[in-house]
Structure formats: C-alpha cells, structure tokens
Amino acid sequence: MHPSSKPYANEQYSEAQPPPYGNRPIATGFTPATGARYAAPQALVPWSTGLFDCCSDRRNCCLTCCCPCVTFGQIAEIVDEGSMSGTASATIYALINATTGHACMYSCLYRQKMRSKYRLEESPCNDYCVHCCCESCALCQEYRELEKQGYKVVMGWQGNLQQNRGVAMNLTPPTNEPAMKR
Template sequence: MHPSSKPYANEQYSEAQPPPYGNRPIATGFTPAAGAQYAAPQALLPWSTGLFDCCADGRNCCLTCCCPCVTFGQIAEIIDEGTMSGTASAVIYAVINATTGHACLYACLYRQKMRNKYRLEESPCDDWCVHCFCESCALCQEYRELQNRGYDMVMGWQGNLQRNQGVAMTLTPPTIEPVMKR
C-alpha cells in the first residue's frame, strides 16, 4: 500500500499495528495530533442480579406486582436525582397506564437512563422488550440494582443525600489548630 493511500490521518501506525481507535479513520474531519492517545471505550457491566430474581426481595416483589407505579416512582426519583419526586413519577406512570395501558414504554426510558448512568449491559434483550413483556420483573431488577448500589429506596433521593452527608460528617476528623510557642 502506498503511504499516501493509508486510511489513517496519523501515519505513525503500520497495518500490523492499527491506531488505538480501531481500524477505521476518524470521522470528525480533523486530523489527530502526532502521538495522540485515544481512550478505549469502557466495558459494560452486568446487572448485580438477574431479571428473574424477583423473589430475592419478596416484599418489593409483592408491591411491584400489585402497584408497579410505587416501585417505578422510587426508581425514577433516584435516577432523576430528585428533580421530580417519587410521588409525581408514580402518578405519571399510573395515568399513562390507566389511559393507554403502555406505561411500560415510559418505564423503559428510565431503564435506559439507568443503564447509561451506571454503564450496565442491555440484557437479556432490548429495554423496551424487557419492560413490555416482563414489566414487574424489570422494575424489581432496577429496584434491586439501586439497593445494591447503596440506595435506601424508601428514603428517596433527599433522604439518601442527608444520610450520606451525615456519614461523611461523622467520619471527618476534627481539625486542630497548631499552637505556636516561643
């Protein structure tokens, strides 16, 4: 291959050693600086529990089967970091479900937000598919995932913030001013 016909903007790489961003040229239109380093994409993490591990928390499983809007509201409040209360999210879910019967599509958006936030795999299938066919199991899995990440779901976003600030304050040692002697 003629050096001028290489598909790479930076010609320090040979065909045996492709550039760190893969075997394709950069599609930005900008040529990278000589010796530029590109970060490899981070691998996606698996969920801490399986989709069908609903019985691991019988209390939440029963609540979600009877009233999924409550579980959804708790999940949405944590994912949205308190910008909307759990009660408001639960009401929106309930209204969508009562009027269209397709609240699963609304809940699927929050599953996607959660996966992006925590770099979780899209498994066992697409988010919309999981929510449309296994709504209760999907909500239970999301609830368990947030619990396993240290959130107390009953406390909501503000309660978790206050709890974590309290922990940080009790673990911080007092500062002692040095005394100068002559």
C-alpha cells in the same frame, strides 16, 4: 496488512492521523475540535441480579406486582437525582398506564438512563422488550440494582442525601484514565 484493507486507504490520511469525524473522540485520546482529553470507554458490567430473581426481595416483588407505579416512582426519583419527586413520577406512570396501557414505553427510558449511568449491559434483550414483556420483573431488577449500589430506594433521593450527611452519592462511577506511555 494489504494496502487496500487499511481503514484509511486514501493517501491523504495515514493510520497515525485518521480522517476528522466532527467532535467525536478519535483514537488519539483527544476530541478533534477542542483537543481536550477524554476518558477511554470502559467495559459494560452485568446487572448485579438476574431479571427473574424477583423472589430475593418478596416485599418489593409483591408491591411491584400490585402497584408498579410506586416502585417506578421510587426508581425514577433516584435515577433523576431528585429532580422530580417519586410521587410525581408514579403519577405520570399511572396516568400513562390508565390512558394507553403502555407505561412500559415510559419506564424503559429510565432503564436506559440507569444503564448509562452505571454502564450496565443491555440484557437479556433491549430495554423496551424487557419492559414490554416483563414490566414487573424489570422494575424489581432496577430496584435491586439501586439497592446494591448503596441506595435505600424507599427513602427517596432526599432521604439518601440526609443519611449520607448531605453528600450526594455519585451515580456515575469515576473513570480511570490510562497511564501515559512513551
């Protein structure tokens, strides 16, 4: 490697000791300020179903096409882990849609939350475009993804808790720390 092509060509730092970047994790496996370990980022996974696989669940597809606020409310309640009821989320969605016609701006935020929690790929394009162009398909895909993750979305957060004997389902998969090497 040519010295000028090194990422840390400055003599003050070496490749073993990169320059500090605030509290952002660096390649050593520690956060600079606290020295605490962090989990290595894991690869993003694809959605379990495609955006246009709506016909695989005709009941949900029909409901979402006729009344997307209901499906959105169910999704939002699970993603928010019950901090807001599905009815409240559905009402907010319906009010935004009735007043501005742009409920997709609100619903795309929940797609982002869901992707973050499950480390899902941003596909086939960014979240806003998916919701803006294919709102019903996006909601159906999110609904199916939660079903594949083990939730019975129609039961809501509390219903899923009761069915699982009070044990909350973990929306964030466990992280695997790499083995230490000498």
